[in-house]
Amino acid sequence: MAVGETRFPEMPVIEGLRLGTAMAGIKKPDRRDLVVIEVPEGARVAGAFTRNAFCAAPVTVAREHLADGEGARYLVINTGNANAGTGATGLRDARATCAELARLAGVEETSVLPFSTGVIGEPLPMERLLAGLPGAVQTLDAGSDAWRAAGEGILTTDTRAKGASVTLSLGDATVTINGIAKGSGMIRPDMATMLAFVATDAAIEQSLLDRLLREAVERSFNCITVDSDTSTNDACLLIATGRGAAVADGEALERFREGLLRVMTELAQAVIRDGEGATKFVTLRVEEARSRREALDVAFTVAHSPLVKTALYASDANWGRILAAVGRAPVEAFDVDRVTIDLGEVRLVENGGRAPGYAEAAGSAVMAREEIEIRIALGRGEQHATVWTSDLSHDYVSINADYRS
Incomplete structure (x- = not known):
């Protein structure tokens, strides 16, 4: 039994960001296994990815699309299948997933970032995955229940959803930071955790967002280990929607840095508390x-x-x-x-x-x-x-x- 039960927190709304889930039957029936996250236009997105040489196809495609510079508008995450060790077929399937979500949402394919977690070396069940996308899009919502459902929808051997949230006062304004993560085994991230998605309504320039993510990852997810195994699929995304207060320098930056580290440390520790078979x-x-x-x-x-x-x-x-x-x-x-x-x-x-x-x-x-x-x-x-x-x-x-x- 996993040690240290943790409660999924109430998640404040982050304006412009919505989450949806579906039961696509990718590995097992009647469980959430497909998640779509809608990112508002103009948001900044930073990413950290696995250093495993056998990185999964979605990691390769997500990196390519982030580097494209068009701006991420949607994330799509499936559980039950890692789409890793799948060669050219895996890349084709990851791109096909992006293309179908882009068609449904009316955006460019390169503005969709794919993520997968689950069994390595097996092809994605594309018919079921693609059939589940419309349902995930239809359930897009900004509320706390949507965050919780998304947290459940990215789990594999985890026993519970993992979430963290802080609201910070920055002078006369406030900013919120919400995050969800999954991970229980194959954990020695060497960049992030198996999958983590953190979002804030703060307005942050891209270069600073990239730096803040690197700093926080190094002192949170890069400081946990269950079994010393670095996954093929590790990814951590930080999204700044820009709908709230500006964070650039001075006291505002320091308070935001502390808040971000707090959220990511809570998520990282939740992974250890839910480690496979962990009692300590x-x-x-x-x-x-x-x-x-x-x-x-x-x-x-x-x-x-x-x-x-x-x-x-x-x-x-x-x-x-x-x-x-x-x-x-x-x-x-x-x-x-x-x-x-x-x-x-x-x-x-x-x-x-x-x-x-x-x-x-x-x-x-x-x-x-x-x-x-x-x-x-x-x-x-x-x-x-x-x-x-x-x-x-x-x-x-x-x-x-x-x-x-």
């Missing part, structure tokens, strides 16, 4: 590093250790597994005598070995919690980083062994 939500804080990259390298080495992750699942205070993972991180000139490791409020390691005051019962009590913090101080600098991860359970194996059945 784990925060890894690495401090006193020479660089942020060094801190991240240590954090991810620990987060990706199967021995650490299974100890977390078993609530086993086997601190030697954490120590060993820290020691094999790619850090040059490591002085282990300067390293300290804390499990919650319990000191595990100092001066190159077990802390003198450590008691197994205290460590076991922390490991039994659903939410656990591990702090690692390297004693070699002033930089830091935080990564969020989950444990590794029997259910993770079962979910992925049965995924295609």
